[in-house]
Amino acid sequence: MxxxxxxxxFDEHNATILEHVYRARPPxxxxxxxxxxxxxxxxxxxxxxxxxxxxxxxxxIVQDQLLLLSPSSTDSEPLLVLEFLHRVVDALEDFLGSPLLASKIESSYDVVAQLLSEMCDGGLVSxxxxxALRDVVEAPSWMGRLLGGVGLPSASPSLTPSTNTPFSLPRPSIPRPNANTTSxxxxxxxxxxxxxxxxxVDIVETLHITLSPSGRPLxxxxxxSIAFTAKVSGVPDLILLLNAPGGVANTISLPVFHPCVRLARWREKxxxxxxxxPDGRFVLAGYEVDLLGGDYLSSFTTNAKHASNLNLPATAEVRTGLGHTGAEFEVRLTLSPRFKSSTSTSTTSSSSSSSFPRGTGLGLGGRSGSSAFNSGGTSTHPSIEEVVVNVPLPAGVQNLADLRASRGETQYAPGDVGIEWRLNSKEVATLMASSHGGSIGAVATLRASVIGADDEDDENAASSAEMLDGGVGVGVGRLEYDDDEGRGYQSTSIGTEKPKDESGLEQRSAKRVKVNxxxxxxxxxxxxxxxxxxxxxxxxxxxLVDAKRSRGLGSGVTxxxxxxxxxxxxxxVEMRC
Structure with a gap:
């Protein structure tokens, strides 16, 4: 390996701001x-x-417009190197702040040098x-920067960068902590x-759902992702119990864990x-869930009437080919009545007990015991925030005519690749409140007509044909004088109107429908x-906090x-049509 x-x-202009070599002689x-x-x-x-x-x-990898490269002249484990680059970004953001900017790295070369030397020693990730980096990397405080700026000795050594970049960061001499301060x-x-x-505990799930034109999930x-924030003194030992309909083992697949998780305990239970x-905020675990279940594919082929009940908060249905020439389409947005906000959410439980009541979930509207956030969006009354519907358009669409929405705002300009239809939180709440309940929920519509590249040419051709068909033109009528037939020059056929070809109009209409x-x-x-x-x-x-294994928390501290x-x-959530 x-x-x-x-x-x-490298910065956003591809200028080198840092060049650190660990081993060998890379380019x-x-x-x-x-x-x-x-x-x-x-x-x-x-x-x-x-x-x-x-x-x-x-x-x-690219982070905040900064490009990070790591060359290797031998066969290396790709995931190892890429994970190391991501860990470097996380460490720089933790010490220098987010977003990660080139100016922050340039003004803190001493901290960056210590971080890179601690994270990798002789090419081996350590x-x-x-x-742990906080214990060994000496980050200068604001007082140290102030003293260093006026020429006085500061708490951390100042590594003055040269004016010519790129350069190799020197390996600083870092004072090692003694055994009493090492965790x-x-x-x-x-x-x-x-x-x-x-x-x-913050659990966030991201949806990736594809629906067929009939509404059946494909x-x-x-x-x-389970994010955890620990602000507890000492060394606490915690037990987090998760539950799910049908069991966690049958729901969660492909779990990944932070190194602090005891895997044997998870396999057993x-x-x-x-x-x-760790101290502070970190990602405790990640997972994947198939919302359709493992037996959905077999039921899909054996029972056509079977459909999984996803109970999505918002879905969209697209109807195309509307109007006389099939140039109109309609997008129908439906909001589930289950996610209708309620003022009763302000009375959520505010308990600061040592454990959560079994079977109850404290929702996002407020953490347990935090009344400042209890304005809505709890597990008993979940609420929908801003809803955005994006409708991609084919490349042949040059413009849209009569774009109108029953609710919200639409954004489109001629030549755009799609329409953005946005309903903010207030409009969503108003729409949900105006619904009459039931199983249908709140509905909003968007309607528009497409204009292709050849529509203007067809309109010009049609107007020219009408002029020639009903106006005066050279060679349209016969100019003759015949007294024997009793017709004078006033009886000529100049300007007479020919009957329109109805079959031609039908053919043009069918052609227009096909084009649209x-x-x-x-x-x-x-x-x-x-x-x-x-x-x-x-x-x-x-x-739960395991009092027997925890150290330094203090007796009676909850x-x-x-x-x-x-x-x-x-x-x-993609709806195909």
């Missing part, structure tokens, strides 16, 4: 970057460059936990002290997370967020606890 050879960071940043940029965008995370000696593998837990800082002991996945948390069919949208996506509801049905049963639920769809 290979090792980390170097790390290069310099000014030679590697042009070869990397030769590949067309979008570039993959791993690119093979044979034009160097020896040939080089380049791993890359210490990447933020809590026995690698991911937790030593001697943690908090005046208010608090524990928070695929429905939810990707969840699925749904039970036993861990010693190609200009119709083929799908619509819905974006929304729901507070107090999870599509998978996962809930937190309890969060941490304050809370939980939030949030479901997000970023164009994740």
């Amino acid at each position: 290979g090792a980390i050879e170097a790390l290069y960071i 310099p940043a000014n030679i590697l970057l042009p070869l990397f940029l030769e590949h067309p965008s979008p570039r993959p995370s791993l690119i093979y460059i044979p034009n160097t000696h020896p040939p080089t593998l380049v791993f890359s 210490n990447t936990e933020p809590n 026995p837990v690698p991911w937790r800082r030593a001697n943690v002290r908090h005046t208010s002991n608090e524990l928070y 695929s429905a996945l939810a990707f969840g 699925p749904g039970e997370l036993s861990f010693v948390p 069919k190609v200009l119709m949208p083929s799908s619509a996506t819905v974006s929304f967020s729901v507070k107090g509801w999870l599509a998978s049905g996962i809930r937190v049963d309890s969060l 941490p304050y606890k809370g939980v939030k639920y949030l479901t997000v769809s970023k164009r994740g």
